[in-house]
Amino acid sequence: MYDLAILWDWIAFSVRWLHVVTAMAWIGASFYFIALDLMLKPNRALPDGAHGEEWEVHGGGFYHTVKYMVAPARMPEHLTWHKWQSYTTWLSGAALLMIVYWVGGELFLLDPTKAELSLWQGILISGGSLTIGWLIYDWLCKSRLSEQPTLLMLLLFVMLVVMSWGYNQIFTGRAALLHLGAFTATIMTANVFFQIMPNQRIVVADLKAGRTPDAKYGKIAKVRSTHNNYLTLPVVFLMLSNHYPLAFATEYSWIIASLIFLTGVTIRHYFNTMHRTGSGPHWTWGVTVLLMFVIAWLSTARPSETWEEAEARPLTAQEERLAALPSFGDAYDSVVGNCSMCHAREPVWGNMQWAPKGVYLETPGDVARHADQIYVQAGLSHAMPPPNAIQMDPEARRTIIAWVQEARATR
Numbered sequence: 001m002y003d004l005a006i007l008w009d010w011i012a013f014s015v016r017w018l019h020v021v022t023a024m025a026w027i028g029a030s031f032y033f034i035a036l037d038l039m040l041k042p043n044r045a046l047p048d049g050a051h052g053e054e055w056e057v058h059g060g061g062f063y064h065t066v067k068y069m070v071a072p073a074r075m076p077e078h079l080t081w082h083k084w085q086s087y088t089t090w091l092s093g094a095a096l097l098m099i100v101y102w103v104g105g106e107l108f109l110l111d112p113t114k115a116e117l118s119l120w121q122g123i124l125i126s127g128g129s130l131t132i133g134w135l136i137y138d139w140l141c142k143s144r145l146s147e148q149p150t151l152l153m154l155l156l157f158v159m160l161v162v163m164s165w166g167y168n169q170i171f172t173g174r175a176a177l178l179h180l181g182a183f184t185a186t187i188m189t190a191n192v193f194f195q196i197m198p199n200q201r202i203v204v205a206d207l208k209a210g211r212t213p214d215a216k217y218g219k220i221a222k223v224r225s226t227h228n229n230y231l232t233l234p235v236v237f238l239m240l241s242n243h244y245p246l247a248f249a250t251e252y253s254w255i256i257a258s259l260i261f262l263t264g265v266t267i268r269h270y271f272n273t274m275h276r277t278g279s280g281p282h283w284t285w286g287v288t289v290l291l292m293f294v295i296a297w298l299s300t301a302r303p304s305e306t307w308e309e310a311e312a313r314p315l316t317a318q319e320e321r322l323a324a325l326p327s328f329g330d331a332y333d334s335v336v337g338n339c340s341m342c343h344a345r346e347p348v349w350g351n352m353q354w355a356p357k358g359v360y361l362e363t364p365g366d367v368a369r370h371a372d373q374i375y376v377q378a379g380l381s382h383a384m385p386p387p388n389a390i391q392m393d394p395e396a397r398r399t400i401i402a403w404v405q406e407a408r409a410t411r
Helices: 004-039 084-103 119-142 149-168 173-208 215-243 253-277 283-298 307-312 317-323 328-339 364-369 371-380 394-409
Strands: 050-058 061-068
Touching (some): 004 061, 084 173, 119 149, 119 173, 149 173, 173 215, 317 328, 328 364, 328 371, 328 394
Antiparallel strands (some): 050 061
16 A cells, blocks of 8 residues: 555645746746836837837847737737736645645644644634635725825735734744745735736726726736735745744744745835836845844744643643554654754754754654654655764664554554
C-alpha cells in the first residue's frame, strides 16, 4: 500500500507549486499594467477617446500600446481578458490552506495555549473570516468613502491590523500570518471577480450594443486595481512567513505583520511615482529600512511558552496514544538526540535564535505532535538533520520509521 504521508506531501507540494506559478503570473500582470498605466504619455495624433500611449521594447521587438480611458469607438474583434491568473491563484491557495491548516488543523492551525477550540470551530473561523472580511471591505468601498480614497485606504489598514491581532489570539503564529495573507488575497481576488471583471463586461456590452459606455465603471475598477497593487507585496511576505519563525513565532508577530503592510505602501509608492514621473521619492526607502529594523527588533521576543511549561502541559488523546506505544521510547531518544539542539525553545546550535519553522522537538508531546513530519523528514528521507550539523545514525532513522508504522498499524 502506498504510504499516505508521502502521497499527501506530494499533493501539497503540487498544489503549492501551482499556487506559486499562478501567483507569479498574476503579480507580474498586475505590476505590468499599473506601470504601463502610469507611463502613458499624451499624443495629439491618437484616435478619439485615447488617453495616452507608450512605446516599449522587449525580446527583440517593439510594442506600441494605446489606452482608451473609457472604451474605443468600436469593439475590437479580439480582446484578451486578464482574469484567470487571479482566479487560479486564489483557488490553489484555498486548496493549500485546506490541506495544511484544515486537514492538519490540530497541528498547524490550533494553539491550545491561546484558545480552547475544537477543530471544526477553528475551520469555521478560518473560512468564515475570509468571507466576512470581503463583505466589510466591499461595503466600505461602496459607501461615501469611495470619494475619499486616502481615508478608505487608512480604514483598510486598520481592518488588517485588527484581523492580524484577532488571528493571533486564536491560531498558531504560523497560521495567524498565513490567514492574514489569505484574508488579504481574498479581498484582492474578489475585487477582480465581483467588481473589475463585471464592470468591464458592462463596458463591452455597451460597445456591442452601440451605446456609449459610462466612465464610472472604469473608475470603480481602477480603485479596486489600485488597492490590489498596494496589497500585493505584503501578501507575498505573509505567504513566505511560515518558513521564518522570526516572523511568526514571536509575541509581536501581529505587529510585525501590520508593519509589513506599511512597507508595501512605501515600496509601491516609490515605483508607482517612478513610473509616472521618471524619478521615485527616495525617502520611501529610508522609511522602509527603518520599518524593517523595527520588525527585526520585535522579532527578538522569546516564545511565550517555556520548556517547563511545555513539559507540564497535558497531552492530547492522540499524543498520549503515540507516546504510549512500545517503540516510542527509542524513537523519542533518536529525535531528541539528533534534532533538539536546533528544534528547541532556546536552540543551542551556533547563533540560531529560533527553532526552524517554529517546530519544537523537546518534550514527548512535541515529538508525538509532529510524528508525520518527523517520519517524512528524518525517517523516510534524510532531509533532517542537516548533514553538516550532525550525522544521524541509520538505526536512529529506523526507530522513527518503526514507531510511526506501529502507530498506523494499531490505529
